[in-house]
Amino acid sequence: MQKISIIGAGMTGATTALWLAERELADLVLVDVVEGMPQGKGLDMLETMPIIGRDVEIVGSNDYAATGDSDIIIITAGLPRKPGMSRDDLLSANADVVGKAATETLKYSPDAIYVVLTNPLDTMAYLTLKLNKLPRERVIGQAGVLDSARMRAFVAHEAGVSVENIQCYVLGGHGDEMVPLTRHSNVAGIALRDYLPADKLEAIVNRTRKGGGEIVNLLKSGSAYYAPSAAVAQMSEAILKDKHLILPCSAYMQGEYGLNDIFFGVPVMLGRGGMEKIIEYELDADEKVAFAKSAAAVKETHEALKKLVKI
Numbered sequence: 001m002q003k004i005s006i007i008g009a010g011m012t013g014a015t016t017a018l019w020l021a022e023r024e025l026a027d028l029v030l031v032d033v034v035e036g037m038p039q040g041k042g043l044d045m046l047e048t049m050p051i052i053g054r055d056v057e058i059v060g061s062n063d064y065a066a067t068g069d070s071d072i073i074i075i076t077a078g079l080p081r082k083p084g085m086s087r088d089d090l091l092s093a094n095a096d097v098v099g100k101a102a103t104e105t106l107k108y109s110p111d112a113i114y115v116v117l118t119n120p121l122d123t124m125a126y127l128t129l130k131l132n133k134l135p136r137e138r139v140i141g142q143a144g145v146l147d148s149a150r151m152r153a154f155v156a157h158e159a160g161v162s163v164e165n166i167q168c169y170v171l172g173g174h175g176d177e178m179v180p181l182t183r184h185s186n187v188a189g190i191a192l193r194d195y196l197p198a199d200k201l202e203a204i205v206n207r208t209r210k211g212g213g214e215i216v217n218l219l220k221s222g223s224a225y226y227a228p229s230a231a232v233a234q235m236s237e238a239i240l241k242d243k244h245l246i247l248p249c250s251a252y253m254q255g256e257y258g259l260n261d262i263f264f265g266v267p268v269m270l271g272r273g274g275m276e277k278i279i280e281y282e283l284d285a286d287e288k289v290a291f292a293k294s295a296a297a298v299k300e301t302h303e304a305l306k307k308l309v310k311i
C-alpha cells in the first residue's frame with residue numbers, strides 16, 4: 001500500500017484523511033503538535049473503515065518519524081484566517097510551522113512529493129521547495145482546484161446545468177488577485193463569456209475571488225475545509241494513480257507565462273512524477289494584465305518571506 005502523511009490534523013488535514021480513506025488510495029498518517037489529537041482522530045477514522053469497507057491503516061502521531069517512507073506529504077499545519085485577515089497576514093506565523101514540517105518530513109521520506117495547503121499558499125509552497133532544495137516537480141500547491149470548484153459551483157447554480165458539464169480555470173496567485181479565466185472556462189464546450197450574460201458572469205468572477213473570505217466571514221472562526229480537502233484528495237489520487245490529470249495548481253515557474261522564481265497557479269499535469277508539465281495557454285491582452293497583477297502580489301509575499309527566513 002502506498003503511504004500519505006498529512007501534517008496538521010486540524011479541520012483541513014483531518015477531512016483530507018477522510019476523503020483519502022474513502023478512496024482507499026494509501027495508508028495514512030496524521031501528525032500534529034497537539035498531544036493526543038491526531039492519535040484520537042486517527043483511531044476514530046480507523047474505526048470508521050469497517051463501516052465504509054475500506055482497508056486502510058490510519059495512525060496519528062506527534063512524531064515526524066511516523067511519516068517515514070511516505071509517497072506524498074500533505075502540509076496543512078498552521079493558522080487559518082480570521083474574519084478581516086488576508087492570507088498574507090498569516091505569513092510570519094505559518095512560515096516557522098511549514099518550514100519545520102517540510103524539513104522534518106524530508107528526513108524520513110527523501111523521495112516524497114509535497115502538496116502544500118497552508119496559507120499564504122504560493123509562498124508556503126515556495127518555502128517548502130527552497131528549504132528542501134527539491135526539484136520543482138516534487139512541490140505543488142493546492143489552490144486552483146478549489147478556486148475553480150467554487151467558480152464551477154456558482155456557474156452551475158446560475159446556469160441550471162450539472163456541475164459535471166462545467167469546466168472553470170481559476171489561475172494566478174491564491175489571493176484576491178486570482179484570475180478566473182472566463183474565455184477558457186466553459187459549459188459543455190461553450191465559452192462562459194458566450195453562455196452567461198456579462199453582469200451575471202462578472203458577479204460570479206467577483207464572488208469566486210472572494211470565495212474563501214465569504215466562508216471565513218460565515219464561520220467566524222476557521223476557514224473552509226470541505227472543498228479544500230476534496231481538492232487535495234483529487235490531486236493525490238492523480239499523482240499516485242499516475243493519471244496525467246491536468247488541474248490548476250500552484251507550481252514553480254521557470255519562464256512559463258514569462259514568470260520566474262515564483263509559485264503561481266497554472267494548469268499542470270499531475271502524475272507519479274508529481275508536477276510533470278505546465279500547460280501554457282495563449283493569453284489575450286486583458287488576461288496578461290491580470291496575470292501580471294497577480295504575479296506582482298505573489299512576488300511581494302515571496303520577498304516578505306525572504307526577509308523572515310534565509311532561503
Ligand code: TXD
Pocket residue numbers: 007008009010011012013031032033034076077078079080081090094097100101116117118119120121142143146174222223224225228
Ligand atoms: O486552499 C488552500 N490552500 C487552503 C489553505 C484551504 C484550506 C485551509 N488552508 C490553510 O491551511 C489555512 O489558511 C491554514 O493556513 C491551514 C490549516 O487550516 P485548517 O482550517 O485546517 O486550520 P486548523 O483547523 O486550525 O488546523 C491547523 C492544525 C492545528 O491542528 C494545529 O494544531 C496544527 O495545524 N499545527 C501544527 N501541526 C504540526 N506541526 C506544527 N508545528 C503545527 N502548528 C500548528
